[in-house]
Amino acid sequence: MKKILITGAAGFIGSHLCEKFLKEGFNVVAMDNLLTGSLTNIEHLFKLKEFEYYHHDVSKFVHVPGQLDYILHFASPASPIDYLEMPIQTLKVGSLGTHNLLGLAKEKGARLLIASTSEVYGDPLVHPQTEEYWGNVNPIGPRGVYDEAKRFQEAITMAYHTYHKLETRIVRIFNTYGPRMRIDDGRALPNFFAQAIKGEDITIYGDGSQTRSFCYIDDQVDGIYKLLMSDYSQPVNIGNPEEITIKDTVQEVINIVKGTTSKVSYHDLPLDDPKKRQPDITKAKEILGWSPKVGRKEGFQLTYDYFKNIVV
Numbered sequence: 001m002k003k004i005l006i007t008g009a010a011g012f013i014g015s016h017l018c019e020k021f022l023k024e025g026f027n028v029v030a031m032d033n034l035l036t037g038s039l040t041n042i043e044h045l046f047k048l049k050e051f052e053y054y055h056h057d058v059s060k061f062v063h064v065p066g067q068l069d070y071i072l073h074f075a076s077p078a079s080p081i082d083y084l085e086m087p088i089q090t091l092k093v094g095s096l097g098t099h100n101l102l103g104l105a106k107e108k109g110a111r112l113l114i115a116s117t118s119e120v121y122g123d124p125l126v127h128p129q130t131e132e133y134w135g136n137v138n139p140i141g142p143r144g145v146y147d148e149a150k151r152f153q154e155a156i157t158m159a160y161h162t163y164h165k166l167e168t169r170i171v172r173i174f175n176t177y178g179p180r181m182r183i184d185d186g187r188a189l190p191n192f193f194a195q196a197i198k199g200e201d202i203t204i205y206g207d208g209s210q211t212r213s214f215c216y217i218d219d220q221v222d223g224i225y226k227l228l229m230s231d232y233s234q235p236v237n238i239g240n241p242e243e244i245t246i247k248d249t250v251q252e253v254i255n256i257v258k259g260t261t262s263k264v265s266y267h268d269l270p271l272d273d274p275k276k277r278q279p280d281i282t283k284a285k286e287i288l289g290w291s292p293k294v295g296r297k298e299g300f301q302l303t304y305d306y307f308k309n310i311v312v
């Protein structure tokens with residue numbers, strides 16, 4: 001049986017990846033330090049003999065005994081509020097953590113896929129964003145700790161690929177949502193759903209004309225799986241290209257949370273908040289044969305079904 005190490009395994013995307021690889025017949029070694037992840041996301045997997053869990057911070061030397069065939073590096077604070085609160089940990093897990101996992105991959109002869117992000121494009125001046133675009137990032141702004149850590153992560157990963165001939169993959173993840181998103185991570189969709197369920201004001205930052213393109217978690221996980229199994233080592237965007245303004249997103253959430261009494265309130269736009277974001281997924285389509293299948297209507301309903309049970 002193939003064995004895969006997944007870092008950030010107790011997080012939103014990490015926990016879904018654990019399930020996917022177990023379903024595909026892998027032995028899964030899950031690793032997390034629970035800084036932003038939660039064991040409730042993976043506790044149902046502990047009974048499986050194909051699953052084991054290590055509590056560890058990958059910014060420190062990583063040891064996993066025995067064979068390892070694949071590594072997925074998904075550990076990192078990943079919401080603007082989280083990396084504002086944990087700037088040093090964010091920088092360390094993207095830089096030192098990635099270096100440790102590259103070393104482990106080299107030692108084990110494993111293939112490593114790193115979770116990069118649309119944030120490498122910053123507040124983009126090219127629209128939609130293709131993988132060839134180099135980005136527009138403010139290194140010392142509030143998002144700099146995340147964006148630059150992820151840019152460094154890509155650089156060191158490519159260096160190991162070219163210099164050490166390591167098998168590497170780079171996924172650039174665009175806004176992804178679904179069950180197990182943290183309700184309190186300050187992101188748009190958890191905030192909007194929680195506010196609509198509680199009947200509180202729905203907080204739009206700026207005038208709501210900024211855009212995002214929301215990808216359902218099952219599509220994201222499928223894209224990551226296909227990229228890992230491909231022989232393509234350049235970065236690939238995985239996201240849903242259906243672009244929507246934040247204002248219209250709020251309206252769609254209100255439509256799903258029927259009978260909500262919430263009103264909309266407007267607040268200052270955070271510094272360096274990207275005005276537009278939409279992935280060009282030509283590469284994912286052509287190289288991986290991947291494109292998203294779940295539309296917002298279905299995805300928002302599944303997400304609401306999750307949130308309504310955990311919002312108190």
Ligand code: UDP
Nearest residue numbers: 080186187188189191203204205210246273
């Ligand atoms: N946003 C908002 N209200 C909120 C939370 C977020 O209007 O309560 C906006 C935020 O300013 C950004 C967009 O929604 O323009 C998406 O924010 P999110 O935090 O989900 O992630 P980002 O895509 O900015 O990394």
